[in-house]
Amino acid sequence: MTNYKIIFTGPVGAGKTTAISSICDRPPVSTDKIASDMTRAVKKTTTVACDYGTVRLNGGDCLHLYGTPGQERFDFMWDILVSGGIGLVLLLDNTRPNPFQDMDFFLDQFQDFINQTQIAIGVTQMDRKSAPCIDDYHNHLSKQGLTIPIFDVDARKRQDVSLLIKALLFSLDPGLIENND
Amino acid sequence: MDNHTRPVKIAALGMEQRTYSTLQLFFHEHCKDSYVLVEENSADISIIDMDGFQAHRMLEEHKKHYPNQPSILISLSHDKAYDAVYIRKPIMLEALSSALLKAKERLQQPVAKVPAPEVPTVGIAPQLQIVASNPETVTPLLLNNVVHNPHKIARQEKPASKHFNQYRYSANFLTEDADLEHINTKLAENFNPDNPIQIAKFQYQPEQTLQGYFQQAYFTALQKQQNVLLKGVWRPITILHESKQLRVEKNFRHLYALSGMLFDKSNVSITVLDNNVDCEPGLHETVLPAEPFLWKLAMRTSRGRVPANTNFTAPIKLIRWPNFTRTIITPHALRIAALWARQPTSLMDTASYLAVPLQHVFMFYTAAVSLNFVAPVITEENHSTTALPPVKRHRYRKIFQNLLERLRNN
Known part of the structure; x- marks a missing residue:
């Protein structure tokens, strides 16, 4: 059995834990703790180590989904998390004061990994705050x-x-075949 | 036949539900029920849309089974290969009335009797284009009386044969959120970009369509940073520049049915509004995001074609990804977008490299170019087709393929 992993990153409250939960086989193992600092203003718990979920694939292979802790002070984990990863999913919270600054921060932090792989960005909470829009x-x-x-x-x-x-x-390999086409 | 005792029975073949219902209303309101729509096997006259993918086959079948039944053939082309009454699209009311009279005359002529088969045949329904130089002339027929829920009507009807089921399915795809994968991709299988006849077949002029006018109004609003009012193509449409939305009547879905119509530009106006003008939606209005609206409109208008003057061999680059979670994903769109983001590739080479039907590439291109999400990379070298360096196969392709399959099953 071979293991592969996709990394979910983004600021606190962007929905990394939720996103992993929505597609993995079982409820992910989460290392959320009760937030005791500024994070508490955003949500009651926050991830201090990482979220982890799996998706079983045909042939016995397994895809691992790792969510990075949202707080910048835990960024020492990131290098470990991305090691051996096949790509990055960046989630941004549109209700945060400066989501562009968030985006730039994470693009910069993961620059080497992105250069070696690919990235896709999801902007969450757009129903609560529509600006900036995707075009921006x-x-x-x-x-x-x-x-x-x-x-x-x-x-x-x-x-x-x-x-x-x-x-x-598809960004990693546009030659992939989508069977439902 | 006695016209005073019973209405003339008409079979409408190869038509989508909305067109069928429009004809029904036309017969009722304009012809005072002197014509009535019936199944093919009990009709006096048939009206057939010849621009469908299997229209000619359907007509041959029809003639074989009902050789004495007068036919009215409607088409965009001048081709008059069959013994029938022809109406060229755009269909004008006068032309339709006149054709019905001619067909009735033929009906009254003595003919040799040939027994009709028991099972009627109905082909795949194409989208009928009802085009008017003056939109006002079609308003009463097309806009005020269209079907509000084609699914509902389709359920009320009893299918006459398995072909009728196929027709209903086709009607649904053309009138609701379309699964445009059903565009006949075989048509472009042997497409040659050096053949002007083939090029003409797969190109269209968006300028005088709703798509063209809306596009113009939308980009005017963005450029001037002011709201814009578009009038003359239906009810007034206001484009709100700041939120990139449009304000339109709640029954806006009718707009998509107008995608094939041509509007005389003298009847259409695009007015830049003062930003102080109140643009709050009224009681019967709604607000929609403009990008998915234009995306869908362009898809509907193009029907697998590309805008005129498209360069088939110039590499196309992706300027920005469409917001695929909130727009219709055309077949293979993610793959095409990923390829063009990574390596500008011509329309022809894209189809070849990804092994996808050319019309799917056309469909994505047309929708994307309407919003300036893609652009050709024009250099002196790429006026002719150049060999495409293949995108490297990823070492994990097998696992990616597995994952895609898993996501699909989910």
């Missing part, structure tokens, strides 16, 4: 010469998360 994200990225799949995502919806992963996979 693209405009921001285009200034850096980047063309990245960015979708409006509801992390609770399997279909949305699934589409993000598909975009990631």
Whole structure:
């Protein structure tokens, strides 16, 4: 059996734990703790180590889904988490004060990993705050010469998360065949 | 036949539900029920849309079974290969009335009797284009009386044969959120981009369609950073630049049915509004996101074609990914987008490299180019087709394939 992994990252409250839960086989193992600092203003618990879920594949292979802790102070975990990863899913919370700053931060932090693999970005909470819109994200990225799949995502919806992963996979290998076409 | 005692029975073949219902209303309101729509095996006259994918086969079948039944053939082309009354699209009321009279005259002529078979044949329904130089002339027929729920009507009807089921399915796909995968992709199998006749067949002029006018109004709003009012293609449509939305009547779905119509530009106006003008939606209005609306409209209008002057051999690059979670995903769209993001590739090479039908590439391109999500990379070298360096197969392709399958099953 071979193991592969996709990394979910993003700021606190962006929906990483929810997104992993929506597509993995079983409820993910979560290392959420009661938040005791500024994070508490956003949500009651936060992930301090990582979220972890699996998707069993044909042939006995297994895909591991890892969510990074949302708090920057735990960034020492990230290198360990991304090691051997096949791609990155970045989730951004549109209600945060400066989601572009968040995006730039994570793109910068994971730059080496992204260069070796690919990235897909999901923007959550757009139903609560519609600005900036997806177009604004693209405009921001285009200034850096980047063309990245960015979708409006509801992390609770399997279909949305699934589409993000598909975009990631096709970005890695456009020659893949989609059997439902 | 005695016209005073019973209405003339008409079979409408190869038509989608909305067109069928429009004809029904036309016969009722404009012809005072002197015509009535019936099944093929009990009809006096048939009206057949010849622009469908299997229209010619359907007509041959029909003629074989009902050789004496006068036919009215409607088509975009000038081709008059059959002994029938022809109406060229766009269908004008006068032309339809006149054709019905001609067919009635033929009906009254003595003919040799040939027994009709028991099982009638109905083919796949294409989308009927009802085009008017002046939109006002079609408003009473097409807009005020369209079917509000084609699914509901289809359920009320009793299918006459397995072919009728096929027709109903086709009607649904053309009138609701379309599964446009059913566009006949075989048509472009031997497409040659150097053949002007074939090029003409797969190109269309969006300028005078709703798509063209909406596109113009939308980009005017974005460029000027002001709201814009589009009038003359249906009810007024207001484009709200800040939220990238449109304000339109709640029954906006009728707009998609107008995608095939041409509107005279002298009847259409695009007005830049003062930003102080109140654009709150009224009681009978709603607000929609503009991008998915234009995306869908372009898909409907193109029906697997590309805008005129499209360069089939220039590499296409992806400028930005469509927001696929909130727009219709055309067949193979993710793969095409990923390829163009990674390596600009011509329409022809894309179909070849990804081994997908060319019309699926056309469909994605047309929708994407309407929103400026893609653009050709024009250089002196790519005026002719160049060999495409293949995108490297990923070492984990097998596992990715497995994962895709798993996601699909989920």
